[in-house]
Amino acid sequence: MAATFRGTTPEPPDVRPRLTVLSGPSGVGKSTVVAHMRKEHPEVWLSVSATTRKPRPGEQHGVHYFFVTDEEMDKLIANGELLEWAEFAGNRYGTPRAAVLERLEKGEPVLLEIDLQGARQVRESMSDARLVFLAPPSWEELVRRLTGRGTESPEVIERRLEAARTELAAEPEFDTTLVNTSVEDVARELLALMDVV
Numbered sequence: 001m002a003a004t005f006r007g008t009t010p011e012p013p014d015v016r017p018r019l020t021v022l023s024g025p026s027g028v029g030k031s032t033v034v035a036h037m038r039k040e041h042p043e044v045w046l047s048v049s050a051t052t053r054k055p056r057p058g059e060q061h062g063v064h065y066f067f068v069t070d071e072e073m074d075k076l077i078a079n080g081e082l083l084e085w086a087e088f089a090g091n092r093y094g095t096p097r098a099a100v101l102e103r104l105e106k107g108e109p110v111l112l113e114i115d116l117q118g119a120r121q122v123r124e125s126m127s128d129a130r131l132v133f134l135a136p137p138s139w140e141e142l143v144r145r146l147t148g149r150g151t152e153s154p155e156v157i158e159r160r161l162e163a164a165r166t167e168l169a170a171e172p173e174f175d176t177t178l179v180n181t182s183v184e185d186v187a188r189e190l191l192a193l194m195d196v197v
């Protein structure tokens, strides 16, 4: 289990529920890990982001994302309804603030799956947030996963790989790094970090 930790040692358990942020380059396996984790631990609450990106086949409004127009996103931002937001590879994404704060107040474990820019904003606004970086086993494997998923055009893949170089360089800004070699191992380690198991 310790084999997938890199850089920092696991933190000691914290009795207070904390906000956990999971970031990492597109295609590294964030959604896969989170889906695996929530299958057995549905009590982990995953924030549903708003995005201007178009839905992929199978993605549902209100489940995977709230799919909004540019105008709707403008309003969410102007009204201060987002805890953080960022532009990523040509689309905007943001975390609805109220739902997150409500869950944290209830003492529930809260998880955000957001990009590097969003993680940096959360670090500034919520100083006790736990920032976890999901890293690929290698650059070649990241390219393989992003391409193999088959959901993006070659141009979009190129943009995401460009963003990935910046994101990988920011790994030391995170509290913990988990290397996504095995989905099961990473899901287990993430749960342990969140004090869920």
Ligand SMILES: Nc1nc2c(ncn2[C@@H]2O[C@H](COP(=O)(O)OP(=O)(O)O)[C@@H](O)[C@H]2O)c(=O)[nH]1
Binding pocket: 023, 024, 025, 026, 027, 030, 031, 049, 050, 053, 084, 085, 086, 088, 093, 094, 095, 113, 114, 115, 116, 117, 118, 119
């Ligand atoms: N800042 C921020 N990033 C987000 C949010 N929701 C998703 N993202 C990130 O936006 C990036 C692109 O997401 P998406 O288009 O779903 O592609 P995927 O992660 O490759 O499946 C990923 O790094 C997500 O983690 C959000 O609310 N805020």
Ligand SMILES: Nc1ncnc2c1ncn2[C@@H]1O[C@H](COP(=O)(O)OP(=O)(O)O)[C@@H](O)[C@H]1O
Binding pocket: 024, 025, 026, 027, 028, 029, 030, 031, 032, 033, 145, 146, 148, 149, 180, 181, 182, 183
């Ligand atoms: N540990 C892993 N080993 C092999 N393939 C993986 C692993 N984790 C995820 N994948 C695959 O990589 C692709 C990208 O995963 P995804 O969860 O969509 O990434 P992200 O949400 O970070 O963009 C998917 O096809 C997924 O099945």
